[in-house]
Amino acid sequence: MAVDSERLKRRFDRLSEIGKTEGGGVSRLALSDEDKEARDLFVSWLKELGLEVKVDDLGNIYGILKGKNPDAAPLVMGSHLDSVPRGGKYDGTIGVLAGLEAIESLIEDGIEPDQPVIVVNFTNEEGARFPKPMISSGVLSGKFTTEDMYKLEDDNGISIEEELKRIGYLGDRENRLQEADKFFEVHIEQGPVLIDKGVNTGIVEGIQGLSWHQITYTGETDHAGPSPMEYRRDAGVGAVTAMSRLYEWVKKMNDETLITFGKIKASPGAVNVIPGEVTFSIDIRHPDKGVLEERIEQMKQTLLDTALEMKLDSQIEDLSYMPPVSFSVKLTNDLENICKNKGIPYHRMFSGAGHDAMYMNKLAETVMIFIPSIGGKSHNEAEESRWEDVALSTDLLYELVKQQVSAGSRVKGS
Numbered sequence: 001m002a003v004d005s006e007r008l009k010r011r012f013d014r015l016s017e018i019g020k021t022e023g024g025g026v027s028r029l030a031l032s033d034e035d036k037e038a039r040d041l042f043v044s045w046l047k048e049l050g051l052e053v054k055v056d057d058l059g060n061i062y063g064i065l066k067g068k069n070p071d072a073a074p075l076v077m078g079s080h081l082d083s084v085p086r087g088g089k090y091d092g093t094i095g096v097l098a099g100l101e102a103i104e105s106l107i108e109d110g111i112e113p114d115q116p117v118i119v120v121n122f123t124n125e126e127g128a129r130f131p132k133p134m135i136s137s138g139v140l141s142g143k144f145t146t147e148d149m150y151k152l153e154d155d156n157g158i159s160i161e162e163e164l165k166r167i168g169y170l171g172d173r174e175n176r177l178q179e180a181d182k183f184f185e186v187h188i189e190q191g192p193v194l195i196d197k198g199v200n201t202g203i204v205e206g207i208q209g210l211s212w213h214q215i216t217y218t219g220e221t222d223h224a225g226p227s228p229m230e231y232r233r234d235a236g237v238g239a240v241t242a243m244s245r246l247y248e249w250v251k252k253m254n255d256e257t258l259i260t261f262g263k264i265k266a267s268p269g270a271v272n273v274i275p276g277e278v279t280f281s282i283d284i285r286h287p288d289k290g291v292l293e294e295r296i297e298q299m300k301q302t303l304l305d306t307a308l309e310m311k312l313d314s315q316i317e318d319l320s321y322m323p324p325v326s327f328s329v330k331l332t333n334d335l336e337n338i339c340k341n342k343g344i345p346y347h348r349m350f351s352g353a354g355h356d357a358m359y360m361n362k363l364a365e366t367v368m369i370f371i372p373s374i375g376g377k378s379h380n381e382a383e384e385s386r387w388e389d390v391a392l393s394t395d396l397l398y399e400l401v402k403q404q405v406s407a408g409s410r411v412k413g414s
């Protein structure tokens, strides 16, 4: 049987009321009163279903269907209930609800899984209030420590730990998810690709890697009037030339490389002064590690060559690097087979944004399912998806869960 699309919609509509904004979105910042209200509602649903509810010391909430063998490594699904300020209703929320719906459907269909099946709400996925996204799944995966998380403060100097205590969601460390067999996350795409392809769902093969750099070009500051063109060492023109060369290079390759110059600053920054120094940022992305690294080298060469040609000094600073993440090939193939059998139009793709699944991938065999986003809008009150796509993607999740829990489960620690 398929999932109950109307029940899913009812829950979605109720959650959409919490932190509702005038523009039709939600403001549900991590560990705010609104987040607490959403958590309380989620917990009440878990209890109604008779699931065991656990909260760990990171504030993650787990709803557990024990299964025949509670010692087996669990199958886990979930996402996040927090949002950015004036964000959308779907981001994160839909992944938590899809997991809950899959568990309720298992119960209704009388399927008792071999292994525990868990739905989880992760704390502070967005990093909008406490400035580190995906921190709680990051701690579970060993990427960050508990201290890294507890010391995070919002703009008013209030720490995550204080807020977890205040809203009653500072649980026990022993409740943490120690290991998992599989992790599935349903999420909206947040980009325009799936609608453009005319499909109902996206099978996510992994998450793009990214690399951030800050470039400084230094020339000579001079008066805009008395300096003849041929004598100038104009850092501004140098930077513009480098950026436009890199932009054309990426466009011409027409592959999955993306390049963005999001911050540009010219000094001293006056209408009648030749800029002696320009700093600009580069964000470059690609889903393949080898290709990404090659692109970074080529990019740096272009930056150096352009500076030399324009008689400028250059400095390239590496700010941060996140290698691409590849999800389970077996699970993406399983999803593809389900789509083919059920006649669900799908598209295989990489995620451009980070998700909790990125860190869960270290703990468990992981895959994500994307719901098409109308207009590609997200982190925005106008975020919207067709309910038909939400229902079909949740069905796809449920089919995958049924297939995996009957495939036999691994005992913990093996």
Ligand SMILES: [Zn+2]
Pocket: 080, 091, 092, 125, 187
């Ligand atoms: Zn999200």
